[in-house]
Each structure stands twice: as C-alpha cells, then as structure tokens.
C-alpha cells in the first residue's frame with residue numbers, strides 16, 4: 355500500500371442507496387482540485403447486476419470525457435474486502451451484494467487500477483485532504499444520516515484497521531440497555547442519532563422539521579435534538595480520549611441541524627473532559643457537503659489503487 359498519489363486525474367464514485375455520485379479530481383504537487391462532478395439516481399431495487407452496469411457505464415463516460423484519468427476509487431456503504439475488491443454486506447443495498455466483485459469488472463471495463471473504500475472513510479479522507487480536517491494530526495469524522503458512519507485519521511492518514519472497518523463510531527455502545535440497532539446490538543450511537551430516531555425523539559417526521567420546530571420554541575423538538583447532540587458528544591469524547599484527537603469533523607445530511615446538535619455535543623465533550631485541557635480539540639462541521647464521498651473515493655484510488663492482474667480463465671473440469 356502506497357500513500358503517494360499518482361499525479362494526474364482520478365475518478366471517484368460514491369455509491370449510495372439512492373444516488374450514484376462521481377467526480378474527477380486533479381492532483382498536482384500536494385493539492386487537489388475538482389474538475390467535474392455529477393450525480394444520478396441508482397437502481398438499487400434492480401439488484402447488483404443493474405447497479406454494476408450503471409457503475410461501469412458512468413466510469414466509461416467520465417474517463418472518455420476526461421482523458422488522462424489514471425485511477426478509479428469507489429466508495430460503498432458497509433463492509434468490503436479491499437484485497438479482492440468485493441462488497442461485504444451493505445445494509446442499505448441488500449443481501450445480494452454479499453461478496454460481489456466490484457473492482458474487477460470496472461477495472462476491466464475502463465482499463466484502469468481500481469480500489470474500493472467504505473463511504474464514511476472516503477468522506478473522512480476528503481475532509482482530511484481538502485476540507486475541515488486539513489492539517490489535523492488526529493481526526494475523528496462522523497457522518498450523520500439515515501445511518502451513522504465514522505472514520506479516524508492518524509498522522510495524516512485514514513486508519514483502516516484490520517479489515518477496513520476502523521472508525522465505526524455509529525456502532526459504539528452508548529447505553530448497554532438502549533434501543534435496538536440495525537446491526538443487532540443494543541444502544542449503539544446510531545440507534546440514538548440516526549435521522550429517523552432523532553425525528554421520532556423530537557416528535558416530528560424529519561430532522562429538518564425538528565430543527566424548524568425547535569427554532570419556534572417547541573419543547574419536544576428542542577429536547578430531541580439536545581439529546582441527540584448529547585449522545586453524539588459521549589461517543590466523540592470516547593474516541594477523542596482514545597486517539598488524542600485534535601479535530602472532529604461532523605458531516606452528513608443530519609449535520610445540517612448545525613449548532614442544535616453540535617452545540618450540545620461540544621458541551622457534552624467538555625463535561626466529560628473536565629480537568630483536562632480540551633482547548634486544542636476542535637469540533638467542526640464538514641466542508642465538502644454531499645461530494646465528500648466521491649472526492650474521497652477518488653483520492654483513495656489515487657493513493658492505493660494498483661494495476662490488477664489479468665483475469666485468469668476459470669478452469670473447467672469435465
């Protein structure tokens with residue numbers, strides 16, 4: 355694994371449950387620049403074959419449009435096998451994705467080295483290189499949305515751990531007797547602060563509505579958002595303590611609630627660090643918006659994608 359990105363252009367794809375976003379970035383002497391980006395709806399109900407065709411077609415078009423693209427990076431929700439370029443079990447995409455080869459069909463279609471990465475880790479890499487995490491020594495990233503993703507970066511590099519699963523802050527247990535989580539555990543951070551749970555606790559159907567009502571003085575909404583921020587703060591405090599972080603970057607759709615959630619989160623972190631110096635820990639909103647995942651996937655591809663061996667024909671025994 356090399357952390358030295360190839361100079362030139364790099365394609366990043368961000369596969370979500372509803373949208374496929376892509377971007378082409380240029381890397382030059384340590385700086386990154388976005389050259390192009392677009393998104394389209396993705397036919398997840400159509401199954402992996404249909405979605406893979408979409409990924410291949412999108413990659414082909416982007417590579418044609420931007421000559422000189424050197425690598426492809428693909429961000430996927432859930433777990434994956436970096437070595438084999440296959441997806442694990444992305445909860446939002448469905449069981450049929452278990453063990454699906456993704457990098458090889460795309461690499462073969464466009465003739466370029468291709469790498470997979472978890473979408474939250476891609477978000478973190480983008481924020482680290484050109485967003486709110488720039489210059490951070492130890493960064494914690496949280497993506498608040500329909501689920502809760504996370505990432506940690508140490509000494510300027512996203513830390514992937516044994517299997518690419520490092521940084522899953524969403525499944526850190528916050529309350530041993532808490533509500534059920536999609537992962538099978540109880541009381542995970544995600545079980546408290548994923549979008550639908552925040553809305554439910556706020557007596558609304560969406561987080562946006564909760565923020566609106568809170569602004570109008572609705573006590574239930576104020577309390578629901580406050581509680582979400584508080585649980586988020588507990589999880590953040592645990593990780594900040596663990597890796598001695600100097601920057602915490604919070605992104606994702608729910609983060610648009612802004613200070614209604616970030617404020618109480620900061621307060622909670624401060625409360626749990628009473629007596630220790632916390633002045634050097636910044637808890638800030640992400641900067642790259644909805645494109646962070648695609649940008650980070652492109653950077654990941656640039657940093658780690660290596661040419662794949664030509665595919666060997668399967669041996670057929672008769």
Ligand SMILES: [Zn+2]
Pocket residue numbers: 524525526535536537538539542544545
């Ligand atoms: Zn969980």
